[in-house]
Amino acid sequence: xxLKEKYDLNQMLTEIEEDENEQDKDVSxxxxxxxxxxxxxxxxxxxxxxxxxx
Amino acid sequence: MKQKKxxxxxxxxxxDHVRTLIKTVVKSMNCEIVGExxxxxxxxxxxxxxxxxxxxxxxxxxxxxxxxxxxxxxxxFPNTFIIMLTSLTxxxxxxxxxxxxxxGFIRKDLPIDxxxxxxxxxxxxxxxxxx
Numbered sequence: 001x002x003l004k005e006k007y008d009l010n011q012m013l014t015e016i017e018e019d020e021n022e023q024d025k026d027v028s029x030x031x032x033x034x035x036x037x038x039x040x041x042x043x044x045x046x047x048x049x050x051x052x053x054x
Numbered sequence: 055m056k057q058k059k060x061x062x063x064x065x066x067x068x069x070d071h072v073r074t075l076i077k078t079v080v081k082s083m084n085c086e087i088v089g090e091x092x093x094x095x096x097x098x099x100x101x102x103x104x105x106x107x108x109x110x111x112x113x114x115x116x117x118x119x120x121x122x123x124x125x126x127x128x129x130x131f132p133n134t135f136i137i138m139l140t141s142l143t144x145x146x147x148x149x150x151x152x153x154x155x156x157x158g159f160i161r162k163d164l165p166i167d168x169x170x171x172x173x174x175x176x177x178x179x180x181x182x183x184x185x
Contacts, residue, residue: 016167033143038159039172043179045152 060086064106066097066123067139068115068145072162079169094118100128104106105131110160113140113147116179121154128155135180137173 063085064088067073070092077087089104091097101109110126113120126138137158138151148159158176162168 032145033145033148034141035161035164035168037170038148038161039141039175041148041152042156042158042176046157046176046179050185053072 055087058084060084061108062086062088062104063108063110064089064101064104064116065095065110066091066094066100066120067110068148069112070141072112075166076169079173080110080167081121082166083170092116094123097123101127102130106142107135108151109136111138111156112143113134113138113151119149124151124154124156133166133184135177157176175179 061084063080065073065080065087066086067076067090071093071146073090077090080087085108088106089100093099095129097109097111097120098118103121111120111124120138120140124138127134127136132155135157136155137160138156139160139162139163140147143159151159157180158172158175160172164172
């Protein structure tokens with residue numbers, strides 16, 4: 001017996017798009033991180049260093 | 055009239071054309087290039103001797119990598135301004151450099167204007183972190 005499931009194509013596409021957006025935000029998965037994101041990371045790191053010191 | 059003191063910069067990069075490019079960027083920013091070399095081992099020795107205000111350090115280099123040189127310099131000079139230069143911007147490389155104490159990070163494929171902007175932004179954040 002072959003089971004048939006019905007899929008909502010639009011919903012699937014939305015979920016795929018959401019996953020892609022999440023992955024873009026996740027630096028740990030990045031293979032080629034844009035300069036803007038790296039600069040932001042570095043500046044935040046400097047701020048944290050200052051906060052720890054004060 | 056008192057002249058603004060130039061920032062003393064050292065450049066470590068094994069590719070000649072990239073070093074020339076970085077020199078052009080730095081010279082256009084009221085900085086003085088006090089030293090340059092093409093490997094991590096010489097970078098550590100030269101840094102101890104020259105003690106520049108700013109170090110631009112490539113990651114992939116012969117003899118000793120930029121990461122190793124960064125760790126060694128950082129150990130003795132905890133407050134130095136060190137910007138890593140690289141073509142590799144994967145998360146592991148970036149995170150490693152942050153852990154080892156890099157102050158900034160520049161992708162070598164950036165246009166000159168953008169490189170200048172990143173150096174300025176990072177320098178400003180660095181100065182502020184010391185206050």
